[in-house]
Amino acid sequence: MQLKRIFPNAMAPVQYLVSRWGSDGNSLGSYSYDVVGKPHDLSERFRVPVDNLFFAGEATSSSFAGSVHGAYSSGxxxxxxxxMRVLDLFQLVMGEEGPASVPLLISRL
Structure with a gap:
């Protein structure tokens, strides 16, 4: 419903998944944790965007993994x-050189 207010002309999602972390017997709302032998760059690899999909959360934080602070700071x-991606695309479309001054609202719902 929130996205429909922001993007009233957007199409309905093709598919979606609702997680139930609080009632999932395998997680019960748990946080991630480091295991022995974990690659040191794993959190950075989790954070790499895929096209226009950006990832955040405590598992993507190299400094504060497994904490609310890590989730917030990675967000x-x-x-x-x-x-920055939106501004780069805007400059590409507009053919502008140099910094653009474009207001952008990022919502934390």
Whole structure:
């Protein structure tokens, strides 16, 4: 419903998944944790965008993994990356050189 208010002309989703972490017997709302032998760059690899899909969450935080602070700070980082991608696309379409001054609202719903 929130996205429909932001993008009233958007098509309905083709497919979606609703997670129930609080009642899932395999997780019960748990956070990720580091295991022995984990590659040191794993959180950075989790954070790599796929096309226009940006990832955030405590598992993508190399400094604060497994914490609410890690989830929050990685969300800010993903929002910044998203904003930079939008500005890059805007400059490409508009054919502008140099920095653009475009207001952009990133919503944390």
């Amino acid at each position: 800010l980082m993903a929002a910044e990356e998203c904003m």
